[in-house]
Amino acid sequence: MRAYQLTTIGSTPALVDLPLPAPGPGEVQVRIAACGLNFADLLMTEGKYQDTPEAPFVMGMELAGTVVAAGPGTSTPVGTRVAVFSGQGGLAEAGNFAEARCTPLPDAMGFDEAAAFQIAYGTSHVALGPRGRLAAGETLVVLGAAGGVGLTAVEIGKRMGARVIACARGADKLEVARKAGADVLIDSETPDLKAALKAAGGADVVYDAIGGEAGEAAFGALKPCGRYLVIGFAGGSQPKLRLNHALVKNLEIHGLYWGGYLKTDPAVLTDSMRTLFGWFAEGGLRPHISARMPLERTAEALEMLRSRRSTGKVVVTME
Numbered sequence: 154m155r156a157y158q159l160t161t162i163g164s165t166p167a168l169v170d171l172p173l174p175a176p177g178p179g180e181v182q183v184r185i186a187a188c189g190l191n192f193a194d195l196l197m198t199e200g201k202y203q204d205t206p207e208a209p210f211v212m213g214m215e216l217a218g219t220v221v222a223a224g225p226g227t228s229t230p231v232g233t234r235v236a237v238f239s240g241q242g243g244l245a246e247a248g249n250f251a252e253a254r255c256t257p258l259p260d261a262m263g264f265d266e267a268a269a270f271q272i273a274y275g276t277s278h279v280a281l282g283p284r285g286r287l288a289a290g291e292t293l294v295v296l297g298a299a300g301g302v303g304l305t306a307v308e309i310g311k312r313m314g315a316r317v318i319a320c321a322r323g324a325d326k327l328e329v330a331r332k333a334g335a336d337v338l339i340d341s342e343t344p345d346l347k348a349a350l351k352a353a354g355g356a357d358v359v360y361d362a363i364g365g366e367a368g369e370a371a372f373g374a375l376k377p378c379g380r381y382l383v384i385g386f387a388g389g390s391q392p393k394l395r396l397n398h399a400l401v402k403n404l405e406i407h408g409l410y411w412g413g414y415l416k417t418d419p420a421v422l423t424d425s426m427r428t429l430f431g432w433f434a435e436g437g438l439r440p441h442i443s444a445r446m447p448l449e450r451t452a453e454a455l456e457m458l459r460s461r462r463s464t465g466k467v468v469v470t471m472e
Contacts (some may be wrong), residue, residue: 155449156211156245156431162165162200162300166212168449176224176249183235183250185218186264187297187445188243188302189298190248191272191301193225195459204242213243217258217267227252234258236267240412243268244451246471256426259434269301269440269466270427270433276384276411278425279431280360281313284407285380293356294350294374297351297387298335298369299326299464304441305359312437320346320367322461329441329464341367350374361382361392368392383408387461442466 154173159166176182191214198212205246220233235255243250258267263304281287293310297303310317310396311334319335321327327338341363343349347370350356357379359371364386370383372394381394381404399406414421432438443464446454448471457463 154246154248155448157448158209158211160199160209162208164401165197166198166452168451171211171245173247174249176222176227179227180224180249180253180254181220181227181229181235181252182224182247183218183220183237183255184221184247185216185243185245186470186472187218187268188213188216188469189270189272189469190454190458190469191215191266192354192458195455200242203410204240210249210396211242213245214238214240215271216243216248216472217270218247220255221247223252224249228259229255229257233243234264234267235364236271236392238271240410242471244448246448256430259430262430262433264472265442265445265468265470266433268468269442270429271465272411273302273305273424273440274323274429274438275425276302276311276409277309277360278412278429279380279411279421280384280409281306281358282310282425283421284409285358285382287313287358288317292316292318292354292376293360294318294320294356295335295360295373296320296341296371297362298330298333300362300387300461301458301463301466302362302384303360303467304333306329306362307335310360310439311335312432313359315372316354318350318356320350320371322415327463333441336447339373344349346370354415355379357446363388364392365390366392369394372404373398375402377402380405425444426458442468444468447471
């Protein structure tokens with residue numbers, strides 16, 4: 154099978170031919186149709202992601218495809234269409250994955266949609282629900298609102314009844330956020346972002362996938378008893394948060410690493426994904442895929458993420 158492999162940390166990944174063994178106990182073999190890319194894929198190449206596998210490994214954290222073989226002790230029928238959060242192995246024509254990591258797909262969900270769904274929607278749903286406790290009528294500020302996770306936060310926040318302020322760079326990205334349901338649009342390169350957010354009413358909840366100065370500005374625009382959600386640092390640096398403001402204003406700061414729940418409380422993810430697939434089946438969620446590229450153009454697809462030229466998700470297709 155062809156696979157996009159990172160040989161050593163810090164090296165350039167390459168498309169190689171690898172053998173495909175039979176699935177082992179508790180595993181199913183999936184013929185992969187699509188793999189969704191994430192900012193974490195870029196961090197892994199540098200060894201900066203918290204769950205970077207030991208090299209060499211096949212890249213690609215989330216995928217969708219069809220079960221073509223089943224190992225001992227499994228019950229998923231051959232032919233089942235599944236989404237898989239594997240952490241690795243998605244950028245390949247096929248692979249063996251733990252059955253516990255596989256979720257059967259709704260009939261109406263295409264493989265490309267499924268590959269773009271789990272991490273982005275799952276992150277935003279758990280962040281805004283159990284962690285951020287976003288309530289109807291509150292104001293949600295989303296930084297990086299046109300990105301892979303940010304756009305889902307706009308969509309889910311609106312579905313939860315919030316007033317959504319979307320911050321993104323440039324008119325084109327802001328238009329994508331508007332179509333996802335944002336009520337207020339603010340260019341993230343506004344000279345005084347904190348003042349602009351306060352003028353828009355401030356925030357009850359901040360969803361920060363960017364970090365840096367933008368995160369600091371949004372933190373400063375939180376209302377008393379507001380909640381600040383640390384999602385990631387796509388802007389390249391961590392925000393320097395003024396903890397005296399957190400003390401005086403009774404602010405809460407919550408980190409959210411979606412994959413970490415697999416070890417600490419997997420039921421949170423199971424319940425969340427059941428809800429999200431139900432919303433999708435009702436027509437309430439529609440993944441925004443800005444680019445679909447074949448496996449041999451994976452390097453180009455990853456560069457779209459690195460340069461922040463994409464909106465929503467970038468998906469690599471095998472078929």
